[in-house]
Amino acid sequence: MSVKWPRFLIPTQLSQMIRTQKNPLTALKIFNEAKSKFPNYRHNGPVYATMINVLGSSGRIAEMREVIDQMKQDSCECKDSVFSSVMKTYARAGMVDEAVSLFKTLPQFNCVNWTGSFNTLLRILVKESKLETACRLFLEHSCGWEVKSRIGSLNLLMDALCQINRSDLALHVFQEMRYQCCSPDKESYRILMRGLCEDGRLNEATHLLYSMFWRISQKGGGEDIAAYRTLLDALCDNGHVEEALEILGKVLKKGLKAPKRCRGHLDLSYCCNGEDIERTKGLINEALIRGGVPSMASYSAMAIDLYSERKIGEANQVLDEMRDRGFKPSLSIYEAKIAALCRCGGVEEAVKVIKEEMVEDSCVPTVRLYNIVLKGLCREGKSAFAVGYLEKMARQVGCVADKETYSILVDGLCCDGRFVEASGILERMLIRSSSPGVETYNTLIRGLCLMGRQYDAVIWLEEMVVQGKLPAVSVWDSLVASVCSNMTEAGVCSETLEKLWSS
Numbered sequence: 001m002s003v004k005w006p007r008f009l010i011p012t013q014l015s016q017m018i019r020t021q022k023n024p025l026t027a028l029k030i031f032n033e034a035k036s037k038f039p040n041y042r043h044n045g046p047v048y049a050t051m052i053n054v055l056g057s058s059g060r061i062a063e064m065r066e067v068i069d070q071m072k073q074d075s076c077e078c079k080d081s082v083f084s085s086v087m088k089t090y091a092r093a094g095m096v097d098e099a100v101s102l103f104k105t106l107p108q109f110n111c112v113n114w115t116g117s118f119n120t121l122l123r124i125l126v127k128e129s130k131l132e133t134a135c136r137l138f139l140e141h142s143c144g145w146e147v148k149s150r151i152g153s154l155n156l157l158m159d160a161l162c163q164i165n166r167s168d169l170a171l172h173v174f175q176e177m178r179y180q181c182c183s184p185d186k187e188s189y190r191i192l193m194r195g196l197c198e199d200g201r202l203n204e205a206t207h208l209l210y211s212m213f214w215r216i217s218q219k220g221g222g223e224d225i226a227a228y229r230t231l232l233d234a235l236c237d238n239g240h241v242e243e244a245l246e247i248l249g250k251v252l253k254k255g256l257k258a259p260k261r262c263r264g265h266l267d268l269s270y271c272c273n274g275e276d277i278e279r280t281k282g283l284i285n286e287a288l289i290r291g292g293v294p295s296m297a298s299y300s301a302m303a304i305d306l307y308s309e310r311k312i313g314e315a316n317q318v319l320d321e322m323r324d325r326g327f328k329p330s331l332s333i334y335e336a337k338i339a340a341l342c343r344c345g346g347v348e349e350a351v352k353v354i355k356e357e358m359v360e361d362s363c364v365p366t367v368r369l370y371n372i373v374l375k376g377l378c379r380e381g382k383s384a385f386a387v388g389y390l391e392k393m394a395r396q397v398g399c400v401a402d403k404e405t406y407s408i409l410v411d412g413l414c415c416d417g418r419f420v421e422a423s424g425i426l427e428r429m430l431i432r433s434s435s436p437g438v439e440t441y442n443t444l445i446r447g448l449c450l451m452g453r454q455y456d457a458v459i460w461l462e463e464m465v466v467q468g469k470l471p472a473v474s475v476w477d478s479l480v481a482s483v484c485s486n487m488t489e490a491g492v493c494s495e496t497l498e499k500l501w502s503s
């Protein structure tokens with residue numbers, strides 16, 4: 001390995017040198033040699049963060065753990081985001097217990113704020129259905145001075161409890177918030193309201209709504225409209241239409257602070273018979289929009305909430321009403337709409353939204369939005385069509401395809417058996433200094449072997465090894481089987497395979 005060292009080394013230079021290395025083990029060697037070549041040099045937090053991130057993203061867990069231990073011994077100041085990243089790496093590798101152990105050793109590091117890693121670990125535990133461990137972790141560490149904000153953690157726990165139909169326990173968490181020196185926010189009310197309604201606990205949900213009037217909606221916040229709609233819909237679904245209409249009046253007056261002139265124009269006579277529940281719910285939703293003071297916040301909350309429930313028709317009506325009132329749909333609304341369309345198999349319609357609706361509303365698509373569409377297209381086996389969006393993104397100012405974009409396309413093409421096209425996209429990905437995961441390489445190499453393209457397969461195997469990634473055993477099996485079935489190329493490939501195997 002030939003490295004051009006500067007005359008004087010500073011941490012910023014070393015971070016750059018590490019990031020430019022293809023092979024994480026080469027980067028680690030440079031990292032370790034720096035101290036011996038420059039006796040007065042000391043690694044700082046950002047350098048450690050760079051090295052840990054490089055090793056973690058390439059799956060080098062053992063080496064990453066050694067660097068973490070070295071960072072602890074150096075006692076240099078490090079950011080909480082480093083530990084959050086490491087915990088995510090452990091989770092991807094199925095090593096949740098390691099993530100918990102790391103968090104418990106944080107007092108041994110020079111890190112004064114653990115809020116991010118605390119919340120990250122809670123999310124991991126909830127996702128892995130380790131709810132008891134998550135609750136125990138919260139009780140043990142939430143009151144420490146290192147965790148600056150507890151509301152996000154409490155919301156996370158409430159959401160997890162509601163997802164397993166234990167809104168009764170979520171309600172206890174909500175009521176304990178004041179003992180944790182924090183007040184519930186809009187998200188707290190939204191999570192708990194939905195959980196209570198889904199569990200049929202309508203009395204508790206109604207009391208929760210009334211508490212919103214004086215705790216969070218003093219000024220008639222439009223974002224609260226999603227929580228109000230959740231309760232009113234649930235009441236209608238359970239046959240309590242009259243109670244829903246009574247509460248609607250209170251919502252308009254006390255929750256949304258709607259003036260009398262707005263409330264007076266509402267015609268809810270069709271709701272009284274309660275025979276057509278869906279029409280009644282539609283009228284109530286319309287009343288929430290038209291009866292209050294028009295605002296971007298209320299329209300956005302209602303539209304996004306409806307799209308998340310895949311009620312695309314009703315959400316589209318909100319967008320029409322929004323435009324009639326002089327408001328233009330935001331990017332977040334379009335993201336919710338396109339995600340809903342893709343989930344419901346309407347990818348072509350989602351593409352049309354980008355081409356027509358967003359252009360009319362002067363809303364510029366982002367990489368995140370394009371990635372949603374690309375996932376939908378690849379899910380429907382239209383990966384070849386999805387590739388065309390790379391050119392469209394390249395022509396759009398400020399919209400550069402990222403690692404996720406290329407990974408979606410490579411995986412999608414491989415799933416469709418288009419391994420040659422996937423190779424081309426992967427080449428473009430590497431040019432931009434991004435690299436896919438190990439499984440993407442494994443899938444591509446196996447696919448090329450099935451097509452009889454042994455030479456291409458070996459080229460990608462070499463690239464994989466250069467990057468320090470370890471091929472799966474099935475990759476070697478595929479290569480051997482492919483080479484043996486084509487004796488013409490056996491002489492060309494066998495020598496290379498022997499070299500790779502020995503490396």
